[in-house]
Amino acid sequence: MIEHKFSSISNLSKYLQVSRTTLYKRAKEHNITLSGFYSDEQLKKLSGVQYMNTNNEHVKHSNGHIEQRNEHFEQEITFLKKQLSDQNKHVALIINQLKEKDNQIGLLNKNLDQAQQLQLIAEQRLTETKSTLIEFQEKEKNTKKGFWNKLFG
Structure with missing residues:
Protein backbone atom coordinates (compact mmCIF):
# COMPACT_ATOMS: atom_id res chain seq x y z
CA MET A 1 0.00 0.00 0.00
CA ILE A 2 1.53 3.26 -1.17
CA GLU A 3 0.90 6.42 0.80
CA HIS A 4 0.80 9.79 -0.91
CA LYS A 5 1.64 12.98 0.90
CA PHE A 6 0.03 16.38 0.24
CA SER A 7 1.05 19.56 2.04
CA SER A 8 -2.43 21.16 1.87
CA ILE A 9 -6.06 20.49 1.07
CA SER A 10 -5.73 22.86 -1.91
CA ASN A 11 -2.88 20.78 -3.37
CA LEU A 12 -4.92 17.60 -2.87
CA SER A 13 -7.99 19.14 -4.55
CA LYS A 14 -5.86 20.29 -7.50
CA TYR A 15 -4.32 16.82 -7.82
CA LEU A 16 -7.75 15.14 -7.78
CA GLN A 17 -9.26 17.90 -9.98
CA VAL A 18 -12.19 18.51 -7.62
CA SER A 19 -13.19 21.53 -5.60
CA ARG A 20 -12.28 21.79 -1.95
CA THR A 21 -15.97 21.67 -1.02
CA THR A 22 -16.42 18.42 -2.95
CA LEU A 23 -13.28 17.05 -1.29
CA TYR A 24 -14.64 17.78 2.20
CA LYS A 25 -18.02 16.20 1.32
CA ARG A 26 -16.42 13.01 -0.05
CA ALA A 27 -14.09 12.75 2.94
CA LYS A 28 -17.10 12.94 5.25
CA GLU A 29 -19.05 10.35 3.18
CA HIS A 30 -16.19 7.85 3.30
CA ASN A 31 -14.98 8.69 6.84
CA ILE A 32 -11.56 9.78 5.59
CA THR A 33 -9.51 12.09 7.76
CA LEU A 34 -7.83 14.82 5.77
CA SER A 35 -4.46 14.49 7.42
CA GLY A 36 -2.03 14.88 4.54
CA PHE A 37 -1.23 11.16 4.02
CA TYR A 38 -3.55 9.12 1.79
CA SER A 39 -3.60 5.59 0.38
CA ASP A 40 -4.45 4.77 -3.24
CA GLU A 41 -7.89 3.57 -2.17
CA GLN A 42 -8.60 6.78 -0.23
CA LEU A 43 -7.51 8.89 -3.21
CA LYS A 44 -9.85 6.94 -5.50
CA LYS A 45 -12.75 7.49 -3.09
CA LEU A 46 -11.94 11.19 -2.76
CA SER A 47 -11.65 11.61 -6.54
CA GLY A 48 -15.06 10.02 -7.03
CA VAL A 49 -13.93 6.84 -8.80
CA GLN A 50 -16.35 4.04 -7.89
CA TYR A 51 -15.78 0.33 -8.12
CA MET A 52 -18.21 -1.71 -10.19
CA ASN A 53 -20.04 -4.63 -8.60
CA THR A 54 -19.14 -7.96 -10.09
CA ASN A 55 -22.79 -8.79 -10.78
CA ASN A 56 -23.34 -5.50 -12.68
CA GLU A 57 -26.40 -4.56 -10.59
CA HIS A 58 -25.10 -1.05 -10.20
CA VAL A 59 -24.61 -0.71 -13.97
CA LYS A 60 -28.11 -2.03 -14.70
CA HIS A 61 -29.64 0.36 -12.20
CA SER A 62 -27.65 3.27 -13.66
CA ASN A 63 -28.68 2.35 -17.21
CA GLY A 64 -32.35 2.21 -16.21
CA HIS A 65 -32.04 5.56 -14.51
CA ILE A 66 -30.34 7.03 -17.57
CA GLU A 67 -33.07 5.67 -19.85
CA SER A 85 -44.59 26.14 -32.42
CA ASP A 86 -47.63 27.65 -30.65
CA ASN A 109 -54.54 58.63 -44.20
CA LYS A 110 -55.72 58.53 -47.82
CA ASN A 111 -59.29 59.39 -46.77
CA LEU A 112 -58.01 62.18 -44.52
CA ASP A 113 -56.02 63.60 -47.45
CA GLN A 114 -59.09 63.53 -49.67
CA ALA A 115 -61.23 65.16 -46.97
CA GLN A 116 -58.68 67.95 -46.55
CA GLN A 117 -58.52 68.51 -50.31
CA LEU A 118 -62.33 68.65 -50.52
CA GLN A 119 -62.42 71.11 -47.62
CA LEU A 120 -59.85 73.31 -49.35
CA ILE A 121 -61.86 73.23 -52.61
CA ALA A 122 -65.06 74.06 -50.69
CA GLU A 123 -63.35 76.98 -48.93
CA GLN A 124 -62.04 78.29 -52.26
CA ARG A 125 -65.49 78.08 -53.85
CA LEU A 126 -67.07 79.70 -50.82
CA THR A 127 -64.57 82.55 -51.04
CA GLU A 128 -65.27 82.93 -54.78
CA THR A 129 -69.04 82.87 -54.17
CA LYS A 130 -68.72 85.40 -51.38
CA SER A 131 -66.70 87.79 -53.51
CA THR A 132 -69.19 87.36 -56.38
CA LEU A 133 -72.06 88.05 -54.02
CA ILE A 134 -70.36 91.19 -52.72
CA GLU A 135 -69.79 92.42 -56.28
CA PHE A 136 -73.41 91.72 -57.15
CA GLN A 137 -74.65 93.54 -54.07
CA GLU A 138 -72.48 96.58 -54.89
CA LYS A 139 -73.83 96.67 -58.48
CA GLU A 140 -77.35 96.38 -57.17
CA LYS A 141 -76.85 99.27 -54.77
CA ASN A 142 -75.52 101.50 -57.51
CA THR A 143 -78.22 100.67 -60.00
CA LYS A 144 -81.16 101.18 -57.66
CA LYS A 145 -82.80 104.48 -58.27
CA GLY A 146 -85.86 105.78 -56.65
CA PHE A 147 -89.13 106.45 -58.53
CA TRP A 148 -88.61 110.21 -58.75
CA ASN A 149 -84.99 109.73 -59.68
CA LYS A 150 -86.08 107.56 -62.56
CA LEU A 151 -88.62 110.17 -63.72
CA PHE A 152 -86.47 113.22 -63.37
CA GLY A 153 -83.08 111.75 -63.08
Whole structure:
Protein backbone atom coordinates (compact mmCIF):
# COMPACT_ATOMS: atom_id res chain seq x y z
CA MET A 1 0.00 0.00 0.00
CA ILE A 2 1.53 3.26 -1.17
CA GLU A 3 0.90 6.42 0.80
CA HIS A 4 0.80 9.79 -0.91
CA LYS A 5 1.64 12.98 0.90
CA PHE A 6 0.03 16.38 0.24
CA SER A 7 1.05 19.56 2.04
CA SER A 8 -2.43 21.16 1.87
CA ILE A 9 -6.06 20.49 1.07
CA SER A 10 -5.73 22.86 -1.91
CA ASN A 11 -2.88 20.78 -3.37
CA LEU A 12 -4.92 17.60 -2.87
CA SER A 13 -7.99 19.14 -4.55
CA LYS A 14 -5.86 20.29 -7.50
CA TYR A 15 -4.32 16.82 -7.82
CA LEU A 16 -7.75 15.14 -7.78
CA GLN A 17 -9.26 17.90 -9.98
CA VAL A 18 -12.19 18.51 -7.62
CA SER A 19 -13.19 21.53 -5.60
CA ARG A 20 -12.28 21.79 -1.95
CA THR A 21 -15.97 21.67 -1.02
CA THR A 22 -16.42 18.42 -2.95
CA LEU A 23 -13.28 17.05 -1.29
CA TYR A 24 -14.64 17.78 2.20
CA LYS A 25 -18.02 16.20 1.32
CA ARG A 26 -16.42 13.01 -0.05
CA ALA A 27 -14.09 12.75 2.94
CA LYS A 28 -17.10 12.94 5.25
CA GLU A 29 -19.05 10.35 3.18
CA HIS A 30 -16.19 7.85 3.30
CA ASN A 31 -14.98 8.69 6.84
CA ILE A 32 -11.56 9.78 5.59
CA THR A 33 -9.51 12.09 7.76
CA LEU A 34 -7.83 14.82 5.77
CA SER A 35 -4.46 14.49 7.42
CA GLY A 36 -2.03 14.88 4.54
CA PHE A 37 -1.23 11.16 4.02
CA TYR A 38 -3.55 9.12 1.79
CA SER A 39 -3.60 5.59 0.38
CA ASP A 40 -4.45 4.77 -3.24
CA GLU A 41 -7.89 3.57 -2.17
CA GLN A 42 -8.60 6.78 -0.23
CA LEU A 43 -7.51 8.89 -3.21
CA LYS A 44 -9.85 6.94 -5.50
CA LYS A 45 -12.75 7.49 -3.09
CA LEU A 46 -11.94 11.19 -2.76
CA SER A 47 -11.65 11.61 -6.54
CA GLY A 48 -15.06 10.02 -7.03
CA VAL A 49 -13.93 6.84 -8.80
CA GLN A 50 -16.35 4.04 -7.89
CA TYR A 51 -15.78 0.33 -8.12
CA MET A 52 -18.21 -1.71 -10.19
CA ASN A 53 -20.04 -4.63 -8.60
CA THR A 54 -19.14 -7.96 -10.09
CA ASN A 55 -22.79 -8.79 -10.78
CA ASN A 56 -23.34 -5.50 -12.68
CA GLU A 57 -26.40 -4.56 -10.59
CA HIS A 58 -25.10 -1.05 -10.20
CA VAL A 59 -24.61 -0.71 -13.97
CA LYS A 60 -28.11 -2.03 -14.70
CA HIS A 61 -29.64 0.36 -12.20
CA SER A 62 -27.65 3.27 -13.66
CA ASN A 63 -28.68 2.35 -17.21
CA GLY A 64 -32.35 2.21 -16.21
CA HIS A 65 -32.04 5.56 -14.51
CA ILE A 66 -30.34 7.03 -17.57
CA GLU A 67 -33.07 5.67 -19.85
CA GLN A 68 -35.74 7.23 -17.59
CA ARG A 69 -33.92 10.57 -17.66
CA ASN A 70 -33.54 10.38 -21.44
CA GLU A 71 -37.26 9.66 -21.81
CA HIS A 72 -38.05 12.54 -19.48
CA PHE A 73 -35.78 14.87 -21.47
CA GLU A 74 -37.37 13.76 -24.75
CA GLN A 75 -40.81 14.52 -23.30
CA GLU A 76 -39.61 17.94 -22.18
CA ILE A 77 -38.08 18.62 -25.60
CA THR A 78 -41.35 17.61 -27.30
CA PHE A 79 -43.32 19.85 -24.95
CA LEU A 80 -40.95 22.79 -25.53
CA LYS A 81 -41.09 22.28 -29.31
CA LYS A 82 -44.91 22.38 -29.13
CA GLN A 83 -44.78 25.55 -27.04
CA LEU A 84 -42.35 27.11 -29.51
CA SER A 85 -44.59 26.14 -32.42
CA ASP A 86 -47.63 27.65 -30.65
CA GLN A 87 -45.69 30.84 -29.96
CA ASN A 88 -44.56 31.02 -33.60
CA LYS A 89 -48.20 30.70 -34.70
CA HIS A 90 -49.17 33.43 -32.25
CA VAL A 91 -46.38 35.70 -33.51
CA ALA A 92 -47.47 35.07 -37.12
CA LEU A 93 -51.05 35.98 -36.17
CA ILE A 94 -49.87 39.19 -34.51
CA ILE A 95 -47.77 40.06 -37.56
CA ASN A 96 -50.81 39.57 -39.82
CA GLN A 97 -52.89 41.75 -37.51
CA LEU A 98 -50.22 44.45 -37.60
CA LYS A 99 -50.12 44.33 -41.41
CA GLU A 100 -53.91 44.67 -41.49
CA LYS A 101 -53.74 47.64 -39.12
CA ASP A 102 -51.03 49.23 -41.30
CA ASN A 103 -53.34 48.85 -44.31
CA GLN A 104 -56.21 50.42 -42.36
CA ILE A 105 -54.00 53.31 -41.28
CA GLY A 106 -52.95 53.80 -44.91
CA LEU A 107 -56.58 53.94 -46.01
CA LEU A 108 -57.43 56.36 -43.21
CA ASN A 109 -54.54 58.63 -44.20
CA LYS A 110 -55.72 58.53 -47.82
CA ASN A 111 -59.29 59.39 -46.77
CA LEU A 112 -58.01 62.18 -44.52
CA ASP A 113 -56.02 63.60 -47.45
CA GLN A 114 -59.09 63.53 -49.67
CA ALA A 115 -61.23 65.16 -46.97
CA GLN A 116 -58.68 67.95 -46.55
CA GLN A 117 -58.52 68.51 -50.31
CA LEU A 118 -62.33 68.65 -50.52
CA GLN A 119 -62.42 71.11 -47.62
CA LEU A 120 -59.85 73.31 -49.35
CA ILE A 121 -61.86 73.23 -52.61
CA ALA A 122 -65.06 74.06 -50.69
CA GLU A 123 -63.35 76.98 -48.93
CA GLN A 124 -62.04 78.29 -52.26
CA ARG A 125 -65.49 78.08 -53.85
CA LEU A 126 -67.07 79.70 -50.82
CA THR A 127 -64.57 82.55 -51.04
CA GLU A 128 -65.27 82.93 -54.78
CA THR A 129 -69.04 82.87 -54.17
CA LYS A 130 -68.72 85.40 -51.38
CA SER A 131 -66.70 87.79 -53.51
CA THR A 132 -69.19 87.36 -56.38
CA LEU A 133 -72.06 88.05 -54.02
CA ILE A 134 -70.36 91.19 -52.72
CA GLU A 135 -69.79 92.42 -56.28
CA PHE A 136 -73.41 91.72 -57.15
CA GLN A 137 -74.65 93.54 -54.07
CA GLU A 138 -72.48 96.58 -54.89
CA LYS A 139 -73.83 96.67 -58.48
CA GLU A 140 -77.35 96.38 -57.17
CA LYS A 141 -76.85 99.27 -54.77
CA ASN A 142 -75.52 101.50 -57.51
CA THR A 143 -78.22 100.67 -60.00
CA LYS A 144 -81.16 101.18 -57.66
CA LYS A 145 -82.80 104.48 -58.27
CA GLY A 146 -85.86 105.78 -56.65
CA PHE A 147 -89.13 106.45 -58.53
CA TRP A 148 -88.61 110.21 -58.75
CA ASN A 149 -84.99 109.73 -59.68
CA LYS A 150 -86.08 107.56 -62.56
CA LEU A 151 -88.62 110.17 -63.72
CA PHE A 152 -86.47 113.22 -63.37
CA GLY A 153 -83.08 111.75 -63.08
